[in-house]
Amino acid sequence: MKRTYIYTTIFCTALALLSACAKNDNYEEPAETLTGRVIDNSTGQPIQTESAGIRLRLEEQSWNNGQGVIPQYFNVKPDGTFNNSRLFKGKYKVYPMDGAFVPLVTTTTPIIDNSKTVDISGVTSLEFNVDPFLKVEWVGEPVVNPDKTVTVQCKFTRGTTNTAYQFNVTDVFLYVSTTDFVSNASYDNRFSNQVKYNGTDGNALLGQTISITTKGTLGGSRTYYVRVGARTADNVNKRYNYNTPKPVNIPGA
Amino acid sequence: MKKFIYPLLILLCIVTACNKLGILPDNIVQDKDAFASTGGVTAYFAGLYNRLPIEDFKYNINTGYNQFNYIQNLNNLTGESMSREAGSASAAQTGYWGDAYVVIRNANYFLETMPAYAFNFNQSQVNQWMGEARFIRSFTYFELVKRYGGVPIVPGVQFYPQQGLEELQIPRSSEQQVYDYIGKDLDTAIMLMNNTSEQRGRANKFIAAALKSRAMLFAGSIAKYNTKNISDPATGAQVQGIPATEAVRYFKESYAAAKLVETGGYTLYRASANKEENYYNLFFDVSSANKEAIFMKEYSDLNAVHSFDLFAIPNQMKGKDGYSSYMNPTLDYVELFDGLPRNADGSLKTIDAATGQYAYYDNPYSFFQAAEPRLLATVLMPGATFKGQVIEIRRGIYKGDIAGGINPFPGSVSPFPNTTNPYANNPNIVPAVNSSNLPSPMVDLPNGQKMNAGGLSGTYGTTGGSVTISGFFQRKYLDQRKPVADVIVNKSFQPWIEMRYAEVLLNRAEADYELMTAGQNDVDYRQDAFTCINDIRDRAGATLLAGAADLTSINVIRNERRKELGFENKIWWDIKRWRTADAEIQNRVWLVLNPIYVAANGKYIFDKRRYEGNQQFTFQPMWYYEQIPNGEITKNPKLVQNQ
Numbered sequence: 001m002k003r004t005y006i007y008t009t010i011f012c013t014a015l016a017l018l019s020a021c022a023k024n025d026n027y028e029e030p031a032e033t034l035t036g037r038v039i040d041n042s043t044g045q046p047i048q049t050e051s052a053g054i055r056l057r058l059e060e061q062s063w064n065n066g067q068g069v070i071p072q073y074f075n076v077k078p079d080g081t082f083n084n085s086r087l088f089k090g091k092y093k094v095y096p097m098d099g100a101f102v103p104l105v106t107t108t109t110p111i112i113d114n115s116k117t118v119d120i121s122g123v124t125s126l127e128f129n130v131d132p133f134l135k136v137e138w139v140g141e142p143v144v145n146p147d148k149t150v151t152v153q154c155k156f157t158r159g160t161t162n163t164a165y166q167f168n169v170t171d172v173f174l175y176v177s178t179t180d181f182v183s184n185a186s187y188d189n190r191f192s193n194q195v196k197y198n199g200t201d202g203n204a205l206l207g208q209t210i211s212i213t214t215k216g217t218l219g220g221s222r223t224y225y226v227r228v229g230a231r232t233a234d235n236v237n238k239r240y241n242y243n244t245p246k247p248v249n250i251p252g253a
Numbered sequence: 254m255k256k257f258i259y260p261l262l263i264l265l266c267i268v269t270a271c272n273k274l275g276i277l278p279d280n281i282v283q284d285k286d287a288f289a290s291t292g293g294v295t296a297y298f299a300g301l302y303n304r305l306p307i308e309d310f311k312y313n314i315n316t317g318y319n320q321f322n323y324i325q326n327l328n329n330l331t332g333e334s335m336s337r338e339a340g341s342a343s344a345a346q347t348g349y350w351g352d353a354y355v356v357i358r359n360a361n362y363f364l365e366t367m368p369a370y371a372f373n374f375n376q377s378q379v380n381q382w383m384g385e386a387r388f389i390r391s392f393t394y395f396e397l398v399k400r401y402g403g404v405p406i407v408p409g410v411q412f413y414p415q416q417g418l419e420e421l422q423i424p425r426s427s428e429q430q431v432y433d434y435i436g437k438d439l440d441t442a443i444m445l446m447n448n449t450s451e452q453r454g455r456a457n458k459f460i461a462a463a464l465k466s467r468a469m470l471f472a473g474s475i476a477k478y479n480t481k482n483i484s485d486p487a488t489g490a491q492v493q494g495i496p497a498t499e500a501v502r503y504f505k506e507s508y509a510a511a512k513l514v515e516t517g518g519y520t521l522y523r524a525s526a527n528k529e530e531n532y533y534n535l536f537f538d539v540s541s542a543n544k545e546a547i548f549m550k551e552y553s554d555l556n557a558v559h560s561f562d563l564f565a566i567p568n569q570m571k572g573k574d575g576y577s578s579y580m581n582p583t584l585d586y587v588e589l590f591d592g593l594p595r596n597a598d599g600s601l602k603t604i605d606a607a608t609g610q611y612a613y614y615d616n617p618y619s620f621f622q623a624a625e626p627r628l629l630a631t632v633l634m635p636g637a638t639f640k641g642q643v644i645e646i647r648r649g650i651y652k653g654d655i656a657g658g659i660n661p662f663p664g665s666v667s668p669f670p671n672t673t674n675p676y677a678n679n680p681n682i683v684p685a686v687n688s689s690n691l692p693s694p695m696v697d698l699p700n701g702q703k704m705n706a707g708g709l710s711g712t713y714g715t716t717g718g719s720v721t722i723s724g725f726f727q728r729k730y731l732d733q734r735k736p737v738a739d740v741i742v743n744k745s746f747q748p749w750i751e752m753r754y755a756e757v758l759l760n761r762a763e764a765d766y767e768l769m770t771a772g773q774n775d776v777d778y779r780q781d782a783f784t785c786i787n788d789i790r791d792r793a794g795a796t797l798l799a800g801a802a803d804l805t806s807i808n809v810i811r812n813e814r815r816k817e818l819g820f821e822n823k824i825w826w827d828i829k830r831w832r833t834a835d836a837e838i839q840n841r842v843w844l845v846l847n848p849i850y851v852a853a854n855g856k857y858i859f860d861k862r863r864y865e866g867n868q869q870f871t872f873q874p875m876w877y878y879e880q881i882p883n884g885e886i887t888k889n890p891k892l893v894q895n896q
Binding site for chain 1: 480481482483484485486487491494670671672835836840842867869874875883886887889890891892894896
């Protein structure tokens, strides 16, 4: 008799435990894609940046009229394109921020709002146009010197006519790395060379061809990537504007 | 008849018993008890002070207040110190929010309830307490505003569910409004409070003024140096940033508050004529003779403990619980001070500029013999004597011939390029082994003795080894009277000085300088700043400024602040409010000093280089404002997130 009770209790408990867990999360998984580019107005090409150099901000508008929504971010790739294939369907306000360009959205005077509001569903494409603080260009090809240093020539000019965003040029950085992610986020500090400018000294070099040489001797017989970043005293994000990375082959010993 | 009596009695009991169900449970202290006596109020304040957000020996950069783990401390993020456990920069976001509003609510509750019970006490007592509650509220709001910018200002005690959600959810005020609220609240507190504290560790008029000088200086700095201006689109309140036009007003308030503290009889600690000993003792003297300690958090063996000694103690003196050697000042920090051996061009004389080769020192400590006393009290040097032992720090032994001098190893000449394994391929040197498991080799010396390539307390190892990685240890706050048996978990109880008069003088000097550069001349601000700085330098035993004209830049005052307030969890907030952190800490590898024994002549050379672990620190500009915890935005959709 007693045993029956015990078995019944065990059976009932087991039944309760097993059946209780049967509820799956049946909310549809995020499957929409947002893809696109951030175009540099000075070149017409996607803007060059570093990994995590520009964030794309999304504020969902389809819930609670956008109030109290925690913004979501994802990073624009170093080549200025972005792609996120795991977003929930909905209406979003979207804009790139934190990069070395004139902000698209400001909330204090003068208030600017160049964000885009889109319904994200399926594959949604977006393109933003930004004015970089500086336009950095190669002049000629990098030269490998006999002592295995590399000398590059480049030029930087203002990327915006808006004088409120024409800050002093603070430094130019020749980055060297063994990968084409070469940038302020990834470089070899034994070879890379930073040239700093005081006050308005850097502004005098706008439009001039300047020449920078790597610091140390680059190890033999392999490919390095070089790239120049230039920066202004924007004081908000302190990001660099870049030219495109270039491979440099160092000959063997 | 009898039959009826018993049921009747029972009925009586039941009927009368039910009348008493309305009383409040007497295991919860009620207002009428808490506010009836001084003892009750003291207990109320004990609760408030206990929750007061003080970044002490228990402040962890990831988990916040009241943590055991002080290894991850703010000083590792600023270049003051480094640690084998702190390999990269951090935003140091602790998500301090909900706990702050608990303190604010409790302070508000006191302020609203006390007046009804004021008849129990004399007016001066009540005023003191009303001021104290305001001080606690301001202190807490300041901890919020320095992290997040504008935060919601709660108008009073809120009640749920009596009030609706809509009413309870408050949007963020502007950053300026919060600082103004703190300023006004502290003004009232200063007016209400007495000149002396009711008990040790509690607030008084001058402590409120000291807090005001700090808070207003922060506000002025934000107004002057911040450029990231973000407003709440719904309310228009500027939640990040303060208009630049407000800077002068804030700096003047900071200056005035600092002057008020001066009238309270606070002075720099000068109890002992030996300046090194004096500066060291300042942090241990809890007697009333210490007129510098303005606001102190004390600990005791039984009630409140921390573990600072355990973490900071040099390896050779560690106790049975292990740990040790987590606070290693960088050479970047040590080099800020006066009295180190230097070449004519100002470079540190590790390498003699005349010969281009290493300079010899008779023993490790002779390098620091003439150093500023404050530095020696703040940092434990190689060869220093502490707790009766000589701190032994050695990176290796040079065995080669020295007839032609010793040429610099790779990476030890300005600008000190990053070099990993600088000694590995040099046949003349036996370096300490880079492991916590393997012993370093014993080296035969010319005099027939043997010597370990590594010192008892370092420096070897990039990870794992419980030794210094910079060549230095923190001495400030490290208790030299503590026996080794007590260097264990939760056995430290030296006090934490949250506010001291030196900081007030530095606040004043900085406000002075900012006002001077802003063209204000109602006071001779340059002269005032000069007086403050020289007072501090004199006590420190540093080189005095020859005249007010030597104040050539704000950096003179800022560097003095770093030197004076190092390892006090303050500099992190300073480099943030100056908005210089991102420029200073950018792919930066901290400098270290490696003492190396030279076998041929029994002397030491010092190798200055960037840390061999090549850990780079970069402060991201987006860290100037911390992210509001997302859970709080979910609870209160009126909060806008920081960018």
